[in-house]
Amino acid sequence: MYRYSEFDESFVRSRVAQFRAQVARRIDGSLTEDEFKPFRLMNGLYLQLHAYMLRVAIPYGTLNSAQMRQLAMIADAFDKGYGHFTTRQNIQFNWPKLADVPDMLDALADVGMHAIQTSGNTIRNVTADHFAGAVEGEVIDPRPVAELIRQWSTDHPEFQFLPRKFKVAVTGHKDDRAVTAAHDIGLRLVERDGKIGATVLVGGGLGRTPMIGKVLAEFVPLADLLPYLEAVVAVYNLLGRRDNKYKARIKITVHETGIEEIRAQVEAEFAARKPLFSGIDQQMLAAITAQFAPPRFEAGAVGSYETWRAADPVFRAFTDTNVTPHRHPGYAILTVSLKAHGETPGDATSAQMRVLADLAERYAHDELRISHEQNVILPHLPKRHLKAVQEALLAAGLATANVGLVSDIIACPGMDYCALATARSIPVAQGIALRFEALKLEHEIGPLKIKISGCINACGHHHVGHIGILGLDRAGVESYQITLGGDGGPDAVIGERTGPGFAYDRIIPAIERILRAYLTLREGPGETFLDTYRRLGMAPFKAALYDDPEVRADAAA
Amino acid sequence: MSRPYTPKVLTANALLEGDVVWLDAQGQWTRRMEQAALIEDEATADLHLLDAHARGHEVVGAYLADARPGPKGPEPTHFREDFRTRGPSNYAHGKQEAQ
Numbered sequence: 329m330y331r332y333s334e335f336d337e338s339f340v341r342s343r344v345a346q347f348r349a350q351v352a353r354r355i356d357g358s359l360t361e362d363e364f365k366p367f368r369l370m371n372g373l374y375l376q377l378h379a380y381m382l383r384v385a386i387p388y389g390t391l392n393s394a395q396m397r398q399l400a401m402i403a404d405a406f407d408k409g410y411g412h413f414t415t416r417q418n419i420q421f422n423w424p425k426l427a428d429v430p431d432m433l434d435a436l437a438d439v440g441m442h443a444i445q446t447s448g449n450t451i452r453n454v455t456a457d458h459f460a461g462a463v464e465g466e467v468i469d470p471r472p473v474a475e476l477i478r479q480w481s482t483d484h485p486e487f488q489f490l491p492r493k494f495k496v497a498v499t500g501h502k503d504d505r506a507v508t509a510a511h512d513i514g515l516r517l518v519e520r521d522g523k524i525g526a527t528v529l530v531g532g533g534l535g536r537t538p539m540i541g542k543v544l545a546e547f548v549p550l551a552d553l554l555p556y557l558e559a560v561v562a563v564y565n566l567l568g569r570r571d572n573k574y575k576a577r578i579k580i581t582v583h584e585t586g587i588e589e590i591r592a593q594v595e596a597e598f599a600a601r602k603p604l605f606s607g608i609d610q611q612m613l614a615a616i617t618a619q620f621a622p623p624r625f626e627a628g629a630v631g632s633y634e635t636w637r638a639a640d641p642v643f644r645a646f647t648d649t650n651v652t653p654h655r656h657p658g659y660a661i662l663t664v665s666l667k668a669h670g671e672t673p674g675d676a677t678s679a680q681m682r683v684l685a686d687l688a689e690r691y692a693h694d695e696l697r698i699s700h701e702q703n704v705i706l707p708h709l710p711k712r713h714l715k716a717v718q719e720a721l722l723a724a725g726l727a728t729a730n731v732g733l734v735s736d737i738i739a740c741p742g743m744d745y746c747a748l749a750t751a752r753s754i755p756v757a758q759g760i761a762l763r764f765e766a767l768k769l770e771h772e773i774g775p776l777k778i779k780i781s782g783c784i785n786a787c788g789h790h791h792v793g794h795i796g797i798l799g800l801d802r803a804g805v806e807s808y809q810i811t812l813g814g815d816g817g818p819d820a821v822i823g824e825r826t827g828p829g830f831a832y833d834r835i836i837p838a839i840e841r842i843l844r845a846y847l848t849l850r851e852g853p854g855e856t857f858l859d860t861y862r863r864l865g866m867a868p869f870k871a872a873l874y875d876d877p878e879v880r881a882d883a884a885a
Numbered sequence: 886m887s888r889p890y891t892p893k894v895l896t897a898n899a900l901l902e903g904d905v906v907w908l909d910a911q912g913q914w915t916r917r918m919e920q921a922a923l924i925e926d927e928a929t930a931d932l933h934l935l936d937a938h939a940r941g942h943e944v945v946g947a948y949l950a951d952a953r954p955g956p957k958g959p960e961p962t963h964f965r966e967d968f969r970t971r972g973p974s975n976y977a978h979g980k981q982e983a984q
């Protein structure tokens with residue numbers, strides 16, 4: 329795993345010291361809020377609906393047990409004993425006090441963590457496939473590239489005041505768990521003629537104007553990647569609109585300028601910049617890659633795994649849903665669901681964080697991941713430990729066997745926390761999970777991704793949910809718009825709106841009608857919701873949603 | 886004839902804790918909306934808002950929110966303002982913790 333260098337360490341420490349002085353000057357009245365706000369945002373501190381919120385970066389979602397324990401410590405010492413894992417592989421603390429934040433940042437720095445570039449018009453925390461380095465069939469572990477981009481972009485003098493925030497995601501697997509097509513830049517690492525390079529997508533993004541990224545370059549060799557990225561960001565820095573916040577993201581630049589013209593400009597810029605890269609970036613990449621060397625996998629890791637599966641139906645159900653095949657024989661990738669029915673998606677208590685840290689340290693090569701789907705992953709777990717791990721998770725309320733099912737919902741904080749929200753998302757997620765748990769239909773329905781956002785900013789990725797839910801304020805009432813058929817995978821698709829939205833107390837029955845319709849319409853249990861939707865289109869689901877006259881009246885309200 | 890003025894309360898977040906506060910009739914910040922001053926005319930509202938901006942060392946992000954008179958004091962008219970009187974709906978945190 330990547331260890332902070334001395335440079336990182338002193339950089340982070342000096343930033344904390346600066347911020348400590350800025351907080352003190354804000355509190356003693358020498359700084360106004362207008363002066364202070366850019367400083368606090370640069371350090372991940374937001375003012376939300378009920379309190380401040382500190383957003384901490386977890387680069388490419390990778391953590392060790394010491395870091396997880398420190399997050400638990402921070403949750404206890406400075407917050408209300410829990411943390412919220414987000415769709416950007418970050419963690420948010422919802423209740424910090426202003427005066428405590430510098431101490432929180434120091435505590436983070438103690439374990440090589442920080443909150444830098446989690447906000448502002450900079451290149452944000454780079455995200456990556458949460459199964460990186462562990463999953464079967466991967467071309468290459470994307471995290472060294474993600475880390476190289478992090479180092480290159482952190483405090484990059486040219487890119488601190490971009491037209492708008494800039495998000496990069498990297499995957500090294502054809503399954504694209506990093507939703508690369510919904511990022512300003514998406515990198516898909518591929519192999520061509522024995523060489524590794526990246527397919528570069530540009531201009532993807534959700535939010536107000538959702539767009540799927542377009543291929544800017546089919547193949548950029550790894551050695552050219554950094555100058556190429558620099559060229560893309562430089563072209564955007566110049567062309568991106570600064571007159572209108574809603575038109576400032578690169579997706580609009582690409583849309584307005586045209587992908588061919590962007591490509592031509594990027595290539596010219598690349599030709600000019602490439603000679604300035606002396607190859608140090610490649611030395612750095614090699615050094616970083618060495619730090620991401622896989623753990624020393626053990627032989628005979630499978631143990632009695634199959635015997636337990638045969639004997640214990642609960643264990644079997646748990647491993648059926650929560651285990652993904654690992655590239656090394658006898659190993660499992662275990663996804664720990666933070667979506668227990670009725671709980672807040674993505675929240676973990678400090679006690680749960682400690683259990684996860686202990687399990688990682690004791691059984692799983694000391695590594696943890698946070699997924700953009702708001703779950704925690706033990707990426708390298710010998711199967712012989714799965715029983716002990718499952719039992720420990722059970723005791724901690726973390727053994728819910730629902731990964732990839734109805735109740736494994738992505739939900740942004742919505743109007744329970746977020747100052748920008750137009751409606752709540754968390755209670756909608758809780759309600760859906762509880763409803764389908766009560767109906768005992770979850771496993772019958774099978775693979776399904778429901779994603780909920782509390783406003784048009786789409787942090788809950790609703791556009792790429794198989795079922796997307798967007799909370800809006802319609803004339804002073806919470807109203808929920810449904811989209812169907814979205815997909816965040818390799819062939820990403822933006823979902824289509826069903827029609828008028830539903831009130832807060834009508835949205836869960838509406839989702840139930842969609843899924844009951846699916847169960848009737850599907851050709852068999854092997855046909856997923858998404859497949860059925862693709863085969864039949866919107867019409868039958870629309871009918872199920874709106875045909876009842878009473879419902880029509882509700883929906884129109 | 887001008888439209889009747891919708892009554893307002895002046896609200897913000899406290900600088901140190903970040904929690905929601907309202908301006909009361911004595912010009913103090915209160916953490917309970919029912920203790921807030923209900924402002925019935927635009928001129929007073931604007932004056933209070935100016936004053937609040939000048940008190941930036943106490944509060945952040947002051948604004949006027951619609952309200953209506955209730956039995957115990959001013960009440961919110963919009964769901965967002967209603968949530969601000971309580972806290973989040975997923976845990977009994979924030980103001981509802983103390984209630």
Ligand code: SF4
Pocket residue numbers: 740741742743746747748749750781782783784785786787788
């Ligand atoms: S989607 Fe909107 S409500 Fe949800 S976290 Fe993002 S900004 Fe806040």
